[in-house]
Amino acid sequence: MAKAVSPMVGLSKGDRDAMLRAAVLAPSMHNTQPWRFRFHDWVVEVFRDRERELPAEDPDRRMLYLSLGAAIFNLRVEAAARGYGSEVRCPMDQSRPDLVAVIELGGPRSGQLQLLAPYVIHRRTNRRPFTDERVPAEVRAELGLSARIEGAELRWLDGPDRRWWLRMATKDAVAADDQDATKTAERRRWVGGDRAVDGVPSSALGPKAADGAAVVRELAATEADAARPVASFEHEPQFAVLTTRYDGPIDWLRAGQALERVLLEATAHGVSTSLLNQVIEHEDLRRQIDDPLGPWTRPQAVIRFGYGPTVPPTPRRLLADVVMSGDPTDDR
Numbered sequence: 001m002a003k004a005v006s007p008m009v010g011l012s013k014g015d016r017d018a019m020l021r022a023a024v025l026a027p028s029m030h031n032t033q034p035w036r037f038r039f040h041d042w043v044v045e046v047f048r049d050r051e052r053e054l055p056a057e058d059p060d061r062r063m064l065y066l067s068l069g070a071a072i073f074n075l076r077v078e079a080a081a082r083g084y085g086s087e088v089r090c091p092m093d094q095s096r097p098d099l100v101a102v103i104e105l106g107g108p109r110s111g112q113l114q115l116l117a118p119y120v121i122h123r124r125t126n127r128r129p130f131t132d133e134r135v136p137a138e139v140r141a142e143l144g145l146s147a148r149i150e151g152a153e154l155r156w157l158d159g160p161d162r163r164w165w166l167r168m169a170t171k172d173a174v175a176a177d178d179q180d181a182t183k184t185a186e187r188r189r190w191v192g193g194d195r196a197v198d199g200v201p202s203s204a205l206g207p208k209a210a211d212g213a214a215v216v217r218e219l220a221a222t223e224a225d226a227a228r229p230v231a232s233f234e235h236e237p238q239f240a241v242l243t244t245r246y247d248g249p250i251d252w253l254r255a256g257q258a259l260e261r262v263l264l265e266a267t268a269h270g271v272s273t274s275l276l277n278q279v280i281e282h283e284d285l286r287r288q289i290d291d292p293l294g295p296w297t298r299p300q301a302v303i304r305f306g307y308g309p310t311v312p313p314t315p316r317r318l319l320a321d322v323v324m325s326g327d328p329t330d331d332r
């Protein structure tokens with residue numbers, strides 16, 4: 001049952017903290033966690049955190065908005081588990097440029113979101129080798145439905161020719177990125193070593209894949225990480241591209257919600273996932289994995305699915321560091 005919202009009483013601290021905890025467990029590029037939240041009455045405002053953006057690797061901020069969308073989705077899932085419906089608005093208010101979304105709580109719950117709540121804590125990016133077991137057709141169908149409910153499409157890269165295109169485009173993206181000193185320096189800030197609150201620790205990188213294999217992203221930014229052992233990965237990686245019909249910040253926020261819904265649904269079915277997004281970060285290469293005949297032609301994320309070993313969680317910032325207090329009109 002949806003909870004009736006009383007205008008006199010705000011959210012309890014327990015509800016608020018649980019929603020925040022779920023939000024920050026969302027995936028974000030390089031685990032930058034580029035978000036801040038402000039609660040007032042029955043509204044949650046979601047802000048981008050400009051200190052945590054990736055101007056070299058994510059110049060358009062597509063990955064930023066995808067990450068914010070994933071956090072918004074987790075928050076909505078936990079709200080549903082606590083009996084609250086949620087509605088997301090994107091105000092795009094020029095006088096408040098860091099405000100990316102407003103979540104209004106209350107009203108009817110929709111889309112069975114609460115069923116995904118147990119999986120928020122178990123979802124991980126898994127960069128280890130998967131087995132060769134195929135994801136069954138009925139699970140694929142569920143994953144496709146998850147994307148659709150959130151306004152996106154999941155297109156499977158079946159067949160050697162489509163995988164070949166992905167491999168070639170990824171290879172080109174990696175070669176271009178490795179020659180870009182600004183990108184490499186940016187990556188070094190976020191990837192490698194032991195990490196307490198953010199970034200990708202060395203332990204989350206998994207083994208290296210053979211050169212040009214294009215199965216998992218080679219994120220190594222230090223010599224030690226680059227020298228880690230090589231392992232063999234699944235023979236036919238199972239990739240799907242998450243696409244949207246249009247291509248701007250609002251669509252990226254929607255794609256981020258769809259991404260997280262797909263990842264949580266996969267987790268619920270015992271399916272492991274990782275992302276291979278370098279091609280998406282290069283406009284020219286991104287077009288190569290499009291289907292020029294279809295209407296859903298804006299690729300937003302390349303997701304790998306399969307069955308991998310259990311991997312540990314990555315760190316997160318303290319809730320106190322992502323929550324903003326004060327006057328809602330003062331965003332700084």
Ligand SMILES: Cc1cc2nc3c(=O)[nH]c(=O)nc-3n(C[C@H](O)[C@H](O)[C@H](O)COP(=O)(O)O)c2cc1C
Binds near residue numbers: 025062063125126275
């Ligand atoms: C928009 C976006 C893009 C990402 N791109 C990649 C990628 O290309 N390769 C990769 O290995 N991980 C990628 N990730 C996964 C993040 O590195 C991961 O979410 C983060 O390190 C936190 O770890 P967790 O997902 O296990 O919680 C991406 C995540 C998001 C949300």
